[in-house]
Amino acid sequence: MQFSASFRRYFATRAPQCSPFRFTQPPNPSWQLGQGAHKEFLEKSGDVPKKTWIMNETNPKDTYKLLTTCIVPRPIAFVSTLATDGTPNLAPFSYFSMVSHNPPLLSISFSLSPRRPKDTRENILNTKQFTVNIISEEFAEAANITSVESPASNDEWKLSGLTMEPSTEVKPAMVKESHISMECELNFAHDVTDLTTSQITNTLVLGLIKRVHVRESVLNEDGSQVNPTALNPLARLGGLSYATLGDGFDIARPSWKAVREEIKGKDQ
Ligand SMILES: Cc1cc2nc3c(=O)[nH]c(=O)nc-3n(C[C@H](O)[C@H](O)[C@H](O)COP(=O)(O)O)c2cc1C
Numbered sequence: 001m002q003f004s005a006s007f008r009r010y011f012a013t014r015a016p017q018c019s020p021f022r023f024t025q026p027p028n029p030s031w032q033l034g035q036g037a038h039k040e041f042l043e044k045s046g047d048v049p050k051k052t053w054i055m056n057e058t059n060p061k062d063t064y065k066l067l068t069t070c071i072v073p074r075p076i077a078f079v080s081t082l083a084t085d086g087t088p089n090l091a092p093f094s095y096f097s098m099v100s101h102n103p104p105l106l107s108i109s110f111s112l113s114p115r116r117p118k119d120t121r122e123n124i125l126n127t128k129q130f131t132v133n134i135i136s137e138e139f140a141e142a143a144n145i146t147s148v149e150s151p152a153s154n155d156e157w158k159l160s161g162l163t164m165e166p167s168t169e170v171k172p173a174m175v176k177e178s179h180i181s182m183e184c185e186l187n188f189a190h191d192v193t194d195l196t197t198s199q200i201t202n203t204l205v206l207g208l209i210k211r212v213h214v215r216e217s218v219l220n221e222d223g224s225q226v227n228p229t230a231l232n233p234l235a236r237l238g239g240l241s242y243a244t245l246g247d248g249f250d251i252a253r254p255s256w257k258a259v260r261e262e263i264k265g266k267d268q
């Protein structure tokens with residue numbers, strides 16, 4: 001695939017393959033056991049009252065607006081499937097997470113509009129196969145167009161201009177432009193129902209990851225992990241908003257032995 005010169009320049013500045021992820025200091029490096037939140041943060045927001053929603057008194061539209069802005073940022077599964085007649089389908093889904101690494105499982109949840117079930121859901125339930133591809137900022141618009149609510153016969157790949165790459169373990173293609181693609185088999189499906197009407201509102205799907213493909217240019221030096229700067233993944237916020245990664249910081253995982261010693265020291 002050919003990238004234009006301007007895109008290559010842009011890409012070179014945004015995804016410098018050799019530059020590591022930018023790590024900053026944690027927000028409070030001198031934090032002590034039991035210290036709680038930062039003082040300035042508490043002064044600013046600690047006593048601001050909280051508005052409360054009682055969820056069984058909140059209509060689904062408002063619940064959607066609220067929760068999709070509360071649970072952020074969400075990663076996005078860019079899902080490629082095939083209909084039973086072989087029609088390819090591509091669409092993004094942000095009700096998406098890692099479930100376990102042993103076995104390697106991911107989850108995606110499909111909302112069911114009474115008007116039209118999502119083609120991706122139908123295809124996964126029928127064929128039991130799909131690929132999950134990771135979207136980078138550099139092709140956000142091409143990925144976004146595939147969310148168009150169109151008839152099952154429409155091939156979103158054509159609208160996007162993205163490229164199919166053959167998979168190894170499953171029939172649906174991978175997205176060649178994606179730095180990461182995961183070939184998946186349906187492991188489990190569960191319909192979620194409205195608590196009063198019992199109508200199906202969502203279907204939760206677990207996918208068993210059979211094979212992961214990662215572009216070598218986004219791998220770290222020993223090839224075992226992905227460099228987030230080079231990956232430059234797109235995330236979903238509420239409404240129409242997307243986000244990209246900012247800086248990161250490390251905080252050591254607490255060891256009970258060290259914490260216990262510190263508590264003992266304080267008690268004496
Ligand atoms: C970034 C993004 C995230 C989305 N996440 C979801 C989701 O998690 N669940 C869902 O049902 N629809 C989600 N949608 C909407 C679907 O992508 C949209 O309904 C699409 O038309 C489904 O395509 P399909 O019918 O070909 O499967 C999302 C749309 C966008 C743009």
